[in-house]
Amino acid sequence: MKHPLKVGFLQTQPVFGDIENNLKQVEQRLRGMDADLVVLPELFTTGYQFRNQKEARDLAEPIPDGPTTRALMKLSADLNMHIVAGLAEVEGDTVYNSAVLTGPEGYVGKYRKAHIFDTEKNIFAAGNLPLPVFDIGKARVGIMICFDWRFPETARTLTLKGADVIAHPSNLVLLTCPQSMITRCLENRVFAVTADRVGSESRIEGETLRFIGQSQVVDPDGQVLVRASEENEEDHVVEINLADARNKSINPHNDLIADRREDLYRI
Ligand SMILES: NC(=O)CCCC(N)=O
Numbered sequence: 001m002k003h004p005l006k007v008g009f010l011q012t013q014p015v016f017g018d019i020e021n022n023l024k025q026v027e028q029r030l031r032g033m034d035a036d037l038v039v040l041p042e043l044f045t046t047g048y049q050f051r052n053q054k055e056a057r058d059l060a061e062p063i064p065d066g067p068t069t070r071a072l073m074k075l076s077a078d079l080n081m082h083i084v085a086g087l088a089e090v091e092g093d094t095v096y097n098s099a100v101l102t103g104p105e106g107y108v109g110k111y112r113k114a115h116i117f118d119t120e121k122n123i124f125a126a127g128n129l130p131l132p133v134f135d136i137g138k139a140r141v142g143i144m145i146c147f148d149w150r151f152p153e154t155a156r157t158l159t160l161k162g163a164d165v166i167a168h169p170s171n172l173v174l175l176t177c178p179q180s181m182i183t184r185c186l187e188n189r190v191f192a193v194t195a196d197r198v199g200s201e202s203r204i205e206g207e208t209l210r211f212i213g214q215s216q217v218v219d220p221d222g223q224v225l226v227r228a229s230e231e232n233e234e235d236h237v238v239e240i241n242l243a244d245a246r247n248k249s250i251n252p253h254n255d256l257i258a259d260r261r262e263d264l265y266r267i
Contacts, residue, residue, distance in 0.1 A: 001243050005139050007165060008035040008237035009195035011215040011228045016047030016201055017059060023071055030075055030083070035237045036138055039195040041215075042086030042097065042113075042146050042169040049201040049209055050088075056095045056123045060088035063100050064107040076102040082136050084195075086145055086169030088124075097124040099143050099169050101134055109134050114154070117147035119207075133161040139242055142190075146170040149177055149184060149194075159188040160257070164245040168194040171211055178214045178227065186222035189256050190245050193217050198231050220245045 010029055014022040022045045030038060042048070045068050050056040063069050072083050082103040089098035089112065097113040097120060112127030131154060133142045142163030148154045149168065158166055166184075170177065177194070185192050196215045202208035216227040217238050228234040248256040 003138070003242035003246070004239055005037065005165070005242055006035040006237050006239050007037045007039075007191070007193050007217060008033055008235065009039045009193055009215045009217070009228075010041070011195065011213055011232070011234045012041055012044060012197050013199040013233050014044060014047045014197060016049065016203060019045045019059065019068070022046070023068060027071065027075060029235055030079060030081070033079075033081075033235060033237055035081060037082045037084070037136070037141065037165070037167070037193070038237075039167045039169060039193045040083065040085035041195045041197040042099070042171040043088055044085055044169070044197070046088050047201060048171045048197075048211075049203045049207070050123050051203060053095060053123050056088055057090055057093070060090035060095050062091065063087070063089045063098055063110045069100050069102065069107060072100065072102040073106050077104050077106070080104050082108070082141070084141070084143055084167035084169060094125045095123060096127060097145060099145050099167070101141065101143065101167075103136055108136065111143045111145065113145040113148060115147045115151055131157045131161065133158055133163045140164045142166045144168055146172065149181060152184070152187070155184040155188050155190070155192075159190050163190055164242045165191040165193060165240070168192055170194055170196045172196045172214070173209050173211060175212055178212075178216055181216070181218050182222040182224065185218040185220055189220035189248050191217065191219055191240050191242075196228075198233065
């Protein structure tokens with residue numbers, strides 16, 4: 001049984017703080033894509049290197065009642081496309097590093113990055129929502145954000161919750177993620193769509209961040225179906241077969257999930 005799904009990503013180079021143009025460019029690029037599910041990078045409208053929490057709060061927006069989510073909802077409706085996008089979210093005085101999922105039917109849900117990386121801890125509160133899997137009809141989509149990949153429990157939990165494909169908005173600065181996601185997909189037999197940015201930011205004295213690009217789609221056998229360059233803005237769509245993720249058997253005698261020894265996984 002085949003369950004085809006066209007998945008893709010936009011690899012972007014946002015201008016810090018220029019929300020309107022960053023969003024406008026992404027809108028134009030999305031309107032040129034034919035896909036069921038497209039993943040955008042982490043913090044895709046603002047950029048990454050906030051100087052302080054106030055700056056982040058001023059650039060952040062509510063989800064789903066903010067302008068970016070509304071724009072993504074319209075794009076999803078116009079293009080019959082599900083979109084996962086990373087953006088800075090404000091709720092009261094708290095700022096989260098979040099991701100939103102929109103579809104043709106409108107707002108589907110959101111997630112707040114659970115594992116906050118390095119100096120992000122000065123800006124964002126740790127996520128207080130469950131690790132999410134959304135059933136979008138054609139697929140079950142899990143979401144994690146960037147540094148969440150470093151904790152194997154994240155992808156494993158999304159898998160055990162039924163994710164076929166993990167949407168992974170990112171702003172990668174360490175080189176290890178792209179190759180490591182091969183293992184995340186292999187050990188869980190899931191697809192992963194990592195959408196990263198390119199370019200660099202040096203808004204903080206003595207801290208220049210270079211983003212590594214290499215957005216990619218990896219399949220349940222750990223095959224890299226497409227990987228973008230390290231420095232160009234790129235858009236890619238590939239057709240995947242979700243049946244490959246729903247089949248957890250490795251051979252006639254081993255099933256990746258059924259063979260788990262939860263009786264031994266106790267500390
Ligand atoms: N924005 C991030 O969470 C970066 C995490 C470190 C990495 N994997 O590059």
